[in-house]
Amino acid sequence: MKSKNIINLQTFTGGIHPHLDKSLTGRKKFKPIKLPSKVRLPLSQHIGAPSKPVVKVGDIVKEGQVIAEASGFVSVPLHASISGKITAIKKFPVCSGKHSMCIEITNTETKTEINSTENTNDWKKFTPDQLKTMVEEAGIVGLGGAAFPTHVKLSPPNNKKIDIVIGNGVECEPYLDADRNTMVSSPDKVIGGIQIVMKILGCGKGAVGIESDTPDAINAMSQKTENISSINIVPLKLKYPQGAEKQLIYAVTKKEVPCGGLPMDVGVVVINVGTAVAIYDAVVYSKPLYERNMTIAGNCLNESVNINVRVGALLNDIIDEIGGFKTLPSKIILGGPMMGQTVYLLDIPVTKGTSGILCLNEKEISIFKMGACIRCGKCLDICPMGISPAQIAQAIEFNNTDIAQQLGVFDCMECGCCTYVCPSNREIVQLIKLAKQQIKNKG
Amino acid sequence: MSNSVIVFSITVLGSLGLIFGLCLALASHFFYVKMDKRIENIYNALPNFNCGACGYPGCKKYAENIVKNNASINLCTPGGVETAQKIALVMGIEHNGENKRQVAYVFCCGGNDAKILSDYQGIKDCNCAVLVSGGPLQCDYGCMRFYSCVKVCKFDAIRINNKGLPEIIPEKCTGCMACVKQCPKDIIKMIPADARVFINCSSKDRGKQVMDACSTGCIGCTKCVKACPVQAIQMDEGLAVIDQEKCVKCLKCIDVCPVKVITTTKQQKG
Numbered sequence: 163m164k165s166k167n168i169i170n171l172q173t174f175t176g177g178i179h180p181h182l183d184k185s186l187t188g189r190k191k192f193k194p195i196k197l198p199s200k201v202r203l204p205l206s207q208h209i210g211a212p213s214k215p216v217v218k219v220g221d222i223v224k225e226g227q228v229i230a231e232a233s234g235f236v237s238v239p240l241h242a243s244i245s246g247k248i249t250a251i252k253k254f255p256v257c258s259g260k261h262s263m264c265i266e267i268t269n270t271e272t273k274t275e276i277n278s279t280e281n282t283n284d285w286k287k288f289t290p291d292q293l294k295t296m297v298e299e300a301g302i303v304g305l306g307g308a309a310f311p312t313h314v315k316l317s318p319p320n321n322k323k324i325d326i327v328i329g330n331g332v333e334c335e336p337y338l339d340a341d342r343n344t345m346v347s348s349p350d351k352v353i354g355g356i357q358i359v360m361k362i363l364g365c366g367k368g369a370v371g372i373e374s375d376t377p378d379a380i381n382a383m384s385q386k387t388e389n390i391s392s393i394n395i396v397p398l399k400l401k402y403p404q405g406a407e408k409q410l411i412y413a414v415t416k417k418e419v420p421c422g423g424l425p426m427d428v429g430v431v432v433i434n435v436g437t438a439v440a441i442y443d444a445v446v447y448s449k450p451l452y453e454r455n456m457t458i459a460g461n462c463l464n465e466s467v468n469i470n471v472r473v474g475a476l477l478n479d480i481i482d483e484i485g486g487f488k489t490l491p492s493k494i495i496l497g498g499p500m501m502g503q504t505v506y507l508l509d510i511p512v513t514k515g516t517s518g519i520l521c522l523n524e525k526e527i528s529i530f531k532m533g534a535c536i537r538c539g540k541c542l543d544i545c546p547m548g549i550s551p552a553q554i555a556q557a558i559e560f561n562n563t564d565i566a567q568q569l570g571v572f573d574c575m576e577c578g579c580c581t582y583v584c585p586s587n588r589e590i591v592q593l594i595k596l597a598k599q600q601i602k603n604k605g
Numbered sequence: 606m607s608n609s610v611i612v613f614s615i616t617v618l619g620s621l622g623l624i625f626g627l628c629l630a631l632a633s634h635f636f637y638v639k640m641d642k643r644i645e646n647i648y649n650a651l652p653n654f655n656c657g658a659c660g661y662p663g664c665k666k667y668a669e670n671i672v673k674n675n676a677s678i679n680l681c682t683p684g685g686v687e688t689a690q691k692i693a694l695v696m697g698i699e700h701n702g703e704n705k706r707q708v709a710y711v712f713c714c715g716g717n718d719a720k721i722l723s724d725y726q727g728i729k730d731c732n733c734a735v736l737v738s739g740g741p742l743q744c745d746y747g748c749m750r751f752y753s754c755v756k757v758c759k760f761d762a763i764r765i766n767n768k769g770l771p772e773i774i775p776e777k778c779t780g781c782m783a784c785v786k787q788c789p790k791d792i793i794k795m796i797p798a799d800a801r802v803f804i805n806c807s808s809k810d811r812g813k814q815v816m817d818a819c820s821t822g823c824i825g826c827t828k829c830v831k832a833c834p835v836q837a838i839q840m841d842e843g844l845a846v847i848d849q850e851k852c853v854k855c856l857k858c859i860d861v862c863p864v865k866v867i868t869t870t871k872q873q874k875g
Contacts, residue, residue, distance in 0.1 A: 259739025506722040508739050529726050589728050595736050596728075 167518055171374055171400035172416075174409040176546035178579045179498065180336050180402050182375070186459045186466040187339040189378070191347060193467040199241050201474030202264040203229065204256045208309040217264055219398060221248045222270075225230070226450050228560045229318035230263055231278025238301040238311045241470040243452035246270050257496050257503055257510050264511065267474070279367045282334045285445045287353065290362045293445060297362070300444030301514075302451045305436035307497055308332060309515030312437060316362050318426045324363040325429035329356045329370035332398060332405040335498025337517045340455040341435050343468045345372070345379040348439060349386040352595030353393060358445055360392070363431060368393040370435070372387050375400045402500065405581040407432045409546050421573055451514060458484060460521035462491040477519060491521040494559040500578040541580035541590065547573050551580035554591045558597040563604065566597045574598075643695050644668050650691035656759055658682040671696065674776060682707065685755035685758075705797040708778040709785055713748040713792045714805035715770030718820040720744070723821060728798040735789040744818035746790060752782035769866035783846060800849040802856065804829075806866050809842045823866050829858035 206212035211302040223229055223242040230240035233436035246269040253261040285293065298313035318324055329352060333341040345352055356368045370387075372380050374397050387393045396414050403409055408419045410432060412504055425432055433441075436455055443449045452473050459466035464485035471480060477494075481487065495502040496516050512519070543549040549570045557565040580590045607659035653782035654664070670676040671692060678700060679689040685706055693700035725734050725741040731753040734740050740749050751861040754771050755763045762777035763784065773784070775798055785793045794806040804823060808815050825843040830836075837851035838858060847858075857864040859867045 257738075259737070263746065274744055423775050504737050506741065532728065589733075592736065596730075596733050599732070599736070 169181075171397055171399040172406065172413050174400050174412045174546060176305065176374070176544050176548070176579070177401040177403060177409070178582055179543050180310055180393060180399070180582060182312060182336045184339050184375075186337065186338065187341070187457055187468055189339065190468060192343055193457065193469050193484070195391070195469050195471075195480075196476040197244055198479045198483075199269045200266065200476065200479070201472060202254050202266045202511040203240055203243065204478065204511060204513055205230055205240065205255075205263045205265070207240070207473070207515060208238050210234065210238075210314075211313055212263065213237060213240045217248050219248050219251055222246070223535075225269060226452060227265075228450075231376065232298075236311055236314055237455070238303055238313075239299065239450075240265070240502075241265055241301055241450040241452045243474050244269050247601075251328075255510050256505055257505055257516070258384050259506065264474075282446050283448065285358050285442075285462075287363075288445070290364065293358055293362050296445050296448075297441055301448040302440050302444060303514050303516065304434055305440060305454055305517070306434040306554075307501070307515050307517050309513065312433070312441070315426075315433075315572055316359065318431075319591050320364070320428050323429055325363045326362040326367040326415060326429050326431075327356055327363060327365060327371060328410060328430060328432045329368065330331055330405060330407075330410055330432050330434045331370050331372040331383070332410060333376075334373065334402040334405040335500055335502075335518075335522055336402075337459045338457045338498050339459070340408070340457045340468050342376045342379045342454050342519065343444060344435055344439055345376075346382050349382045351439045351442040351524055352383065352435045353390065353438075354446070355440070355442040356393060358431065359431065359433055359438070359562050366392055369396050369414050370394075371396045371398050371404070371410050373398050373400050373404060398584065403546055403575075403579065405548065406577060408575075408577055420451065444514040454512075454514060454516070456512070456516060458521075460491065460522045460523070461516065461526060462487050462489050464488050471512055472582045473514055474511045476511055477505075480512070480523070481508070482521070487521065489523060491529045492524045493520075493522045493523065495520040501576060508513040519604070532589050534588035535588060536586050538585060539587065544579045544583055546579065547575060548576060549573050551590045551594065552588075554597065555588060555593040558593045558600075559572040563597060564602050567601055571597045608684070641672050643672050646695045647671055650684075650688055650695065651690065652684045654683050654759065656663075656683060656779065656781035656783065658779070660762070663718075673769045678764065682781055688842055701865050707780045707795045708773050708775045708780050708798045709780065709782065709793050710796045710800075710803060711719060711748065711754075711772045711773060711793050712805060712807045713770060714744070714768070714821050714868075715742075715744060715819045716750070716766075716770040717746045718768070720818050732787070733790050742818070744808055744810075744815070746792060746809065747819060748790065748792060753787050753789075757787045759783065775829070784814060786842065797849050800847075800852070801854045802847055802852055802858065804845050804847055806844065808813065809844050821864055821866055824864055828861045828863065829867060834855045834859040853875040 175350040183380055211234040214233045215230045217229045225245045227242045228239050229242050232239050244267055246267045249268045250266040254264040294313055302312040303309040331345055360368050370383055380397050384395045387395055391568045396405055398413050405426055411417055411425055411430050417427055419425055440451045453470055455470055457468050467484050494505050496505055497503055535552050545551055554566050554571050574594050576591050578591050637818050648665055653666040659667045661670055678692045681688050689700050716797045720743040721741055722743050723741045727733055729751050731751045733750055734749050734751055742749055748770055750769050760777050760779055763771045763773050766772040806823035808822050815822040815824050829845050835851050835853050837848045838845050856869055
């Protein structure tokens with residue numbers, strides 16, 4: 163790869179430079195961990211209709227076996243992530259704080275089976291429809307965090323032609339480091355996954371956007387794509403939120419997704435690199451999605467690591483397995499610190515959409531008192547969606563959802579930039595979330 | 606100054622005034638907008654709280670909708686039967702629907718006893734707090750005590766009792782349901798104003814979970830269901846619920862309740 167001048171790297175408008183702190187995981191390789199003895203698999207881990215269980219309490223299941231089937235088009239099947247006995251199908255607390263239907267599997271066998279990866283398929287001999295069915299049956303959802311069923315993304319309406327598939331290798335959230343690791347450890351799988359997606363969509367161009375702070379990932383990926391002319395590795399300027407779909411599309415292709423539109427409206431499909439690996443595994447090794455890569459970091463832990471976790475493993479078990487807490491954490495977040503979900507319990511399972519677990523201490527979190535808006539306009543400068551967060555926040559403070567809607571509250575993707583830069587410590591994103599919920603409740 | 610100047614100015618101003626007056630008189634005659642007198646009368650009969658309980662934005666719009674769109678005449682909760690009868694008189698129809706006065710009631714008695722999982726630092730509002738992992742309480746059905754209902758009440762009918770819980774004063778409550786709509790946990794419900802026995806819990810969890818989360822909460826033991834002589838108490842997914850229509854206020858359920866979650870109020874003038 164030709165070395166590019168760092169100033170000329172592509173990016174989007176707006177955005178911020180949060181303190182990244184990726185040094186905690188030390189850019190380390192994946193740490194192998196023991197299989198959990200118990201998993202709880204929520205039936206609704208994805209956007210769309212919850213899956214329907216096809217097993218009963220007392221059934222013996224094998225790793226990778228279907229335990230719940232899709233209940234509609236925007237839905238995915240669920241697979242057992244460990245071998246064992248189904249011990250419960252009832253409501254358990256999940257990461258949203260609510261109780262949701264889960265299937266609990268307890269490992270009864272003493273020795274764990276070794277996953278047979280000998281039977282490999284050549285993906286090139288399948289037709290696009292066969293490939294898409296394989297992706298659908300493997301229960302693959304977007305692993306970036308939103309957990310949107312991937313086969314829905316791969317089925318654009320006939321009148322929309324997809325020109326380019328973009329691999330999302332941008333991990334712009336602070337602390338998180340797992341996607342970089344995925345690209346460094348298995349670049350051929352990432353490239354293979356993107357090629358499969360390109361074949362399904364029948365488009366000839368692919369690209370992978372990677373931020374310039376991960377040169378090892380850029381190098382590893384560039385080496386693998388030297389002989390593949392259709393896939394282009396695009397180094398991007400370091401900025402948050404570049405990993406957001408619309409920002410990444412603009413940074414790589416200079417195309418702007420219209421308000422309320424989808425990437426397919428401008429002929430683009432974005433696939434997270436983790437999802438690409440899952441697609442490759444599903445097609446080549448016939449392995450459904452039951453494990454994912456994630457970062458567990460924070461100064462409260464004895465060791466911050468990148469690990470490969472079985473879906474449904476409980477936070478308690480994972481943290482014990484990697485060495486436990488050094489000090490009691492002040493805040494535990496699922497996902498990144500900018501957009502993640504704060505959780506109050508450790509007795510909850512990780513889902514397909516969990517990209518990290520952060521255990522932060524008092525110094526890492528900050529508690530402020532919310533002040534009044536001083537109209538400095540900082541949030542206007544950095545808003546990557548080009549809306550006016552301060553005005554929307556004020557409108558919703560006075561219960562005026564109509565004005566909030568006029569100002570484009572639904573264009574907000576809750577990236578948290580405005581709250582990060584606000585000198586008055588206003589909780590703008592929380593107010594916007596409230597506005598969205600109130601407008602939805604109104605109907 | 607000569608007299609002629611005074612006479613001249615009086616004549617000019619006087620005649621101008623006459624001409625303008627004539628114009629206004631003609632305009633008011635030709636451009637007269639026909640108004641239905643009934644709207645005005647109904648508007649005067651309404652309590653003019655503009656609470657929105659009827660579903661229309663304010664009393665004026667409700668009055669207009671009664672006349673123009675045949676809206677039901679007994680929608681005004683603060684006004685009650687009296688207002689409905691007045692409207693019926695204006696509209697020349699008979700008012701037969703008996704609208705019983707309904708008041709809001711908070712079905713939670715956790716308060717200071719409810720176990721708190723975390724120290725919530727965000728915006729002090731119930732609807733905001735519930736966005737973060739479903740609220741800081743362990744109980745999914747408990748009052749988080751950020752008092753969004755108190756802020757939204759236009760009639761000053763909600764006070765905070767010694768347990769830190771919002772308590773609705775039945776005499777002041779007009780039944781506009783603003784607090785019911787505001788509560789994210791759905792623990793404020795409407796009950797008849799003459800109800801005297803309450804099961805102060807909304808938790809549909811299993812008994813053990815309830816005991817873990819709160820020192821007072823309905824554990825679903827069904828003792829009250831068995832004790833009730835008129836079968837007014839029914840179990841609804843692990844929670845005892847009183848049918849206030851059937852309740853004879855014998856207070857037998859209060860004696861048998863092991864967690865003392867059933868209470869009564871003194872007989873007040875209804």
